[in-house]
Amino acid sequence: MINRRTLLKRLSAxxxxxxxxxxxxxxxxxxxxxxxxxxxxxxxxxxxxxxxNAAGTYTAMTASLxxxxxxxxxxxxxxxxxxxDEVQDRxxxxxxxxxxxxxxxxxxxCWSAMVLGLAGVLTGKxxxxxxxxxxxxxxxxxxxVQKSHNVAYVHSLTNTGVTLVPVETVEELENAINEKxxxxxxxxxxxxxxxxxxxxxxxxxxxxxxxTMIDMxxxxxxxxxxxxxxxxxFDLVCISGGKAMKGPQSAGILMGRKDxxxxxxLSAPPRGNTIGRGMKVNKEEILGMYVAxxxxxxxxHEKEWKSWEQKISLIEQxxxxxxxxxxxxxxxxxxxxxxxxxxxxxxxxxxxxxTQMQEKLRMDNPSIEVISNGDxxxxxxxxxxxxxxxxxxxxxxxxELIAAKV
Numbered sequence: 001m002i003n004r005r006t007l008l009k010r011l012s013a014x015x016x017x018x019x020x021x022x023x024x025x026x027x028x029x030x031x032x033x034x035x036x037x038x039x040x041x042x043x044x045x046x047x048x049x050x051x052x053n054a055a056g057t058y059t060a061m062t063a064s065l066x067x068x069x070x071x072x073x074x075x076x077x078x079x080x081x082x083x084x085d086e087v088q089d090r091x092x093x094x095x096x097x098x099x100x101x102x103x104x105x106x107x108x109x110c111w112s113a114m115v116l117g118l119a120g121v122l123t124g125k126x127x128x129x130x131x132x133x134x135x136x137x138x139x140x141x142x143x144x145v146q147k148s149h150n151v152a153y154v155h156s157l158t159n160t161g162v163t164l165v166p167v168e169t170v171e172e173l174e175n176a177i178n179e180k181x182x183x184x185x186x187x188x189x190x191x192x193x194x195x196x197x198x199x200x201x202x203x204x205x206x207x208x209x210x211x212t213m214i215d216m217x218x219x220x221x222x223x224x225x226x227x228x229x230x231x232x233x234f235d236l237v238c239i240s241g242g243k244a245m246k247g248p249q250s251a252g253i254l255m256g257r258k259d260x261x262x263x264x265x266l267s268a269p270p271r272g273n274t275i276g277r278g279m280k281v282n283k284e285e286i287l288g289m290y291v292a293x294x295x296x297x298x299x300x301h302e303k304e305w306k307s308w309e310q311k312i313s314l315i316e317q318x319x320x321x322x323x324x325x326x327x328x329x330x331x332x333x334x335x336x337x338x339x340x341x342x343x344x345x346x347x348x349x350x351x352x353x354x355t356q357m358q359e360k361l362r363m364d365n366p367s368i369e370v371i372s373n374g375d376x377x378x379x380x381x382x383x384x385x386x387x388x389x390x391x392x393x394x395x396x397x398x399x400e401l402i403a404a405k406v
Contacts, residue, residue, distance in 0.1 A: 145165070170195075338383045380397075
């Protein structure tokens with residue numbers, strides 16, 4: 001005999017029309033009058049710690065939270081089969097139009113965008129070369145970067161098999177160009193530390209007919225950056241999707257020249273035997289990324305900025321009420337360009353170090369994550385806070401500062 005739970009499970013798989021066979025009872029009537037089975041709380045079930053994110057869009061902290069509209073898109077699209085290339089085609093057209101690019105594609109994060117973009121530059125649409133990567137026999141094999149830009153993220157480029165050629169000046173760059181030079185790569189957040197700036201970098205690429213790529217992974221806001229570098233003339237622009245735009249954390253966008261984007265997609269799923277086969281982006285993420293981008297562009301950014309300033313001010317004022325505490329507010333010039341609060345204290349007045357403060361905030365309920373700095377200071381941001389969480393953060397920081405007073 002079928003028990004009630006089994007019956008409900010089987011009924012849930014049926015279309016909500018008609019009757020239960022042999023009973024004359026409408027299926028909808030049974031389901032409407034049956035208690036819903038409570039959803040599993042896997043976070044609680046697995047004993048996972050959740051926290052208030054006063055730190056920012058760090059990958060280790062799972063970046064940002066997706067808006068309801070993005071989640072609704074993901075849920076709805078998960079119920080249908082669609083050809084993956086068709087989703088990328090349509091969404092790519094929409095993203096390109098929004099961002100002033102010839103073409104675009106959703107990738108498995110910004111790192112994937114860089115790998116696939118460079119792969120497209122190296123192979124074009126040659127299927128033999130595409131299958132050959134990272135073996136570069138018969139292909140160009142060098143990418144020029146500025147020494148100040150030659151940091152950890154260049155590993156995305158060397159995944160394709162290329163060799164990096166670091167330079168500092170325009171003269172060094174032009175001397176480094178040869179028949180092996182495939183691309184000029186620019187890391188946006190390191191721009192202030194390089195001797196060659198964006199416009200000149202693009203001009204050098206065009207002068208020598210060499211494609212240019214920019215990595216601007218975490219560099220919105222401001223929203224204008226979404227099209228600034230396409231308008232400037234970079235051939236390829238790479239960005240993370242799960243930070244300020246609040247798309248799926250594992251999504252990113254590659255945009256730029258149509259011929260290179262088309263070639264890049266030949267190294268991406270659903271095609272196999274390619275360097276990018278493991279960089280799969282599902283239809284839900286592609287569509288969710290598009291909706292997240294739309295929402296972000298249409299947002300009232302001035303109003304949002306003012307709300308960040310108000311939240312930062314609340315936390316700052318609460319902290320400053322404690323003797324021995326000093327604060328300062330700044331805005332990073334490029335990456336994570338949002339208000340940033342530093343709270344420091346005199347260890348002669350407050351017997352607490354940075355690690356102890358972080359642990360006290362982390363291990364309390366609700367748990368709070370902040371950024372670490374010097375031995376007797378912490379920093380926090382507010383752009384990932386949910387409504388009214390700034391009040392909790394302000395109160396908890398103040399409480400710990402007071403509790404540690406000598």
